[in-house]
Amino acid sequence: MASITFSGTGRHVLPPVMMVSSNNSGNKVDGVSIRKGNRDSVVTNVATTHRDHLQVATIDQKKQLVVPADWENHVAWKSIPQERWEGELDVQGQIPLWLNGTYLRNGPGQWNIGDYNFRHLFDGYATLIKLHFSNGQLIAGHRQIESDAYTAAKNKQKLCYREFSEVPKAENFLAYIGELGNLFSGASLTDNANTGVVKLGDGRVVCLTETQKGSIIIDPETLDTIGKFEYSDNLGGLIHSAHPIVTDEQFLTLLPDLINPGYLVVRMDPGSNERRVIGRVDCRGGPAPGWVHSFPVTEHYVIVPEMPLRYCAQNLLKAEPTPLYKFRWYPESKGFAHVMCKASGKIVASVEVPLFVTFHFINAYEEEDEDGRVTALIADCCEHNADATILDKLRLQNLRSFAGEDVLPDARVGRFIIPLDGSPHGKLEAALDPDEHGRGMDMCSINPANLGKKYRYAYACGAQRPCNFPNTLAKIDLVEKNAKNWYQKDAVPSEPFFVARPGATEEDDGVVISIISEKNGGAYALLLDGSTFEEIARAKFPYGVPYGLHGCWVPKK
Ligand SMILES: CC1=C(/C=C/C(C)=C\C=C\C(C)=C\C=C\C=C(C)\C=C\C=O)C(C)(C)CCC1
Ligand SMILES: [Fe+2]
Numbered sequence: 001m002a003s004i005t006f007s008g009t010g011r012h013v014l015p016p017v018m019m020v021s022s023n024n025s026g027n028k029v030d031g032v033s034i035r036k037g038n039r040d041s042v043v044t045n046v047a048t049t050h051r052d053h054l055q056v057a058t059i060d061q062k063k064q065l066v067v068p069a070d071w072e073n074h075v076a077w078k079s080i081p082q083e084r085w086e087g088e089l090d091v092q093g094q095i096p097l098w099l100n101g102t103y104l105r106n107g108p109g110q111w112n113i114g115d116y117n118f119r120h121l122f123d124g125y126a127t128l129i130k131l132h133f134s135n136g137q138l139i140a141g142h143r144q145i146e147s148d149a150y151t152a153a154k155n156k157q158k159l160c161y162r163e164f165s166e167v168p169k170a171e172n173f174l175a176y177i178g179e180l181g182n183l184f185s186g187a188s189l190t191d192n193a194n195t196g197v198v199k200l201g202d203g204r205v206v207c208l209t210e211t212q213k214g215s216i217i218i219d220p221e222t223l224d225t226i227g228k229f230e231y232s233d234n235l236g237g238l239i240h241s242a243h244p245i246v247t248d249e250q251f252l253t254l255l256p257d258l259i260n261p262g263y264l265v266v267r268m269d270p271g272s273n274e275r276r277v278i279g280r281v282d283c284r285g286g287p288a289p290g291w292v293h294s295f296p297v298t299e300h301y302v303i304v305p306e307m308p309l310r311y312c313a314q315n316l317l318k319a320e321p322t323p324l325y326k327f328r329w330y331p332e333s334k335g336f337a338h339v340m341c342k343a344s345g346k347i348v349a350s351v352e353v354p355l356f357v358t359f360h361f362i363n364a365y366e367e368e369d370e371d372g373r374v375t376a377l378i379a380d381c382c383e384h385n386a387d388a389t390i391l392d393k394l395r396l397q398n399l400r401s402f403a404g405e406d407v408l409p410d411a412r413v414g415r416f417i418i419p420l421d422g423s424p425h426g427k428l429e430a431a432l433d434p435d436e437h438g439r440g441m442d443m444c445s446i447n448p449a450n451l452g453k454k455y456r457y458a459y460a461c462g463a464q465r466p467c468n469f470p471n472t473l474a475k476i477d478l479v480e481k482n483a484k485n486w487y488q489k490d491a492v493p494s495e496p497f498f499v500a501r502p503g504a505t506e507e508d509d510g511v512v513i514s515i516i517s518e519k520n521g522g523a524y525a526l527l528l529d530g531s532t533f534e535e536i537a538r539a540k541f542p543y544g545v546p547y548g549l550h551g552c553w554v555p556k557k
Contacts, residue, residue, distance in 0.1 A: 075544030076469075076492035076517035077399045080109040080127050084223070085543065086141030093537030095136045095527065096511060098501055101555040102220050103131040103513050105494065106197040106207050107548025110144060111396060113153045119321065121394045121547070122164035125150045126194035126207060126216075128223050129515060129548060131525050134556070138539050140525065143223035145207055145216055149192040161190040165321040165395075183317060186238040190214060191228070196550040201248040201270030204229070205554060210242045210293070212255075220554045232273040235266065239311075243294035243360070243550075247451065252278075252302060252342075256289040258311055263289055265302050265340050278302070279345025284352075285333030288312060296364035296379045298452045301348070303364055303379050303418065306336040308355050309388050329388045331355055337418045337426050339377060349377075351418055351426040355386040358414060362444045365454045376419050380431055380478070382442040382460060383414025399469055403490075403519075406466030410439040413458065413476060432481035437462030437474040443495035443549070447507050447530075457508050459496040459530075473514055473526075475533045484533040490519035497551045498530055511536065517547055 109127025111118040118124060126145035131138060144150060152160035159168045162183070170176035182188035191214040193207035200206060205220045206229050215229035237255045244253035251268040253275070261283035266275040281304045283289050290307030297303065312328040322328075335356050339349040364379035384390045387409050392398070398407070413431040434441065440463025446455055456479045461470035464487045473486040473496045486493075493514045500510040510530040516538075517523050523545035527537040 089539035
């Protein structure tokens with residue numbers, strides 16, 4: 001393997017040892033192996049170019065290694081240094097004594113196999129973090145999820161499954177033909193459950209991604225991988241929404257149908273592995289269903305968003321990523337919102353809406369007239385101004401290279417107004433002035449007691465510009481239409497997750513948990529007061545924790 005160090009004049013801290021690697025002869029970070037005791041010597045096989053103040057070192061295309069000179073400092077985009085860890089953290093401030101339980105956060109935390117570097121944020125192998133709160137104390141830990149994709153990569157030291165942007169290279173033509181077969185059967189799709197984690201009504205904790213096979217049961221205490229969550233029905237299909245709606249009573253999700261463009265709306269009861277069909281929505285645009293990373297519900301309805309960013313079979317088959325990865329933007333196919341009655345499965349509205357791009361719905365509720373009749377549904381989401389280029393902005397090279405440059409596309413709280421009176425069109429507008437949260441907005445949570453109901457507060461990551469990635473935590477007041485923002489220079493915070501105080505009557509009575517990755521290689525757990533949005537406690541990790549995606553709360557039994 002090429003032994004490389006960084007060119008340029010800056011000092012480089014020796015990065016930590018990587019796990020997906022069998023070679024212990026040198027230190028490695030994201031596959032970059034560095035000769036011990038000789039950290040500032042010459043790069044092998046690497047060309048250095050200068051872009052403004054940044055030095056970008058690139059290696060040959062086959063290895064895809066792109067190492068900006070300063071990326072090694074920001075721990076947000078750096079693979080986690082070891083496979084597992086657990087220990088008590090020193091707490092500055094006061095953890096509320098009522099906060100007893102475990103916060104779990106999932107996300108892609110390992111972006112390399114040996115010296116092979118992944119390209120996209122969403123490619124990384126799932127890293128599960130826990131923060132266990134008990135009587136004011138905090139035990140933290142992390143562990144890699146043992147998916148088939150991760151285990152195979154570790155054992156064979158190569159990519160074996162199709163990730164978000166990474167595709168295993170076929171060794172010859174026959175292998176390529178076999179690969180195509182594997183793609184159609186789903187065998188080559190990843191089960192790398194790196195996106196979310198949910199606690200089902202029966203207590204099982206499941207990590208999820210977009211593939212159905214990437215539903216993996218874990219132990220919330222030890223973070224052990226228990227095994228696959230096998231759906232026992234015959235509904236088939238390969239993908240589902242990465243964000244099911246999960247309550248103590250039910251699990252609702254969408255199964256996109258790529259053959260006959262549409263979606264099945266399905267429900268699963270606690271204790272069961274069998275999903276039952278509530279109803280089906282046929283797409284109104286084509287040629288494929290829109291990507292449904294998430295969807296919203298109200299008390300009585302499921303809203304099926306049909307986004308013009310649609311799954312794309314050709315792109316799924318390609319060996320090299322396209323700018324929109326497995327998707328394609330079809331503005332001419334338009335955007336729609338379909339409304340299905342949860343009880344009957346009937347579609348009660350299907351309206352055309354302005355073009356939109358969203359990964360995450362925040363919440364939805366029913367608007368009533370004075371006689372209590374539901375006249376419209378309101379659905380809020382993190383909306384990227386109908387600009388799908390956000391996907392490419394989340395390439396690791398962009399995240400690592402453009403820190404501090406104002407390249408994050410604008411985003412807003414997109415509010416859909418979906419009439420139920422038979423009108424053919426719905427509306428989409430900003431729920432508040434996007435400048436309130438720096439025109440950046442994603443990774444949201446609410447008080448779960450308000451799921452599907454009229455609500456006032458959303459917590460999300462926002463932006464303090466200039467930035468290339470959301471870098472604040474925002475408490476958004478949808479009634480007063482303003483936001484409180486938490487910001488710390490060079491910090492990359494993950495999704496602010498709201499935990500309600502037991503017995504609370506106010507919507508924002510609780511704490512907000514986030515994990516902050518720091519430029520200097522550090523990381524800490526942060527607790528903000530859900531009401532004042534002031535810091536109440538922080539606890540430093542003894543090692544760098546990268547950025548992660550979504551979390552859940554497992555209360556003490
Ligand atoms: C989409 C498909 C796949 C994989 C998807 C994965 C692994 C993750 C998607 C995660 C998303 C959309 C997270 C969104 C985060 C948004 C952020 C941080 C925005 C910030 C901007 O302001 C498979 C599994 C490869 C299968 C095909 C489809
Ligand atoms: Fe998500």
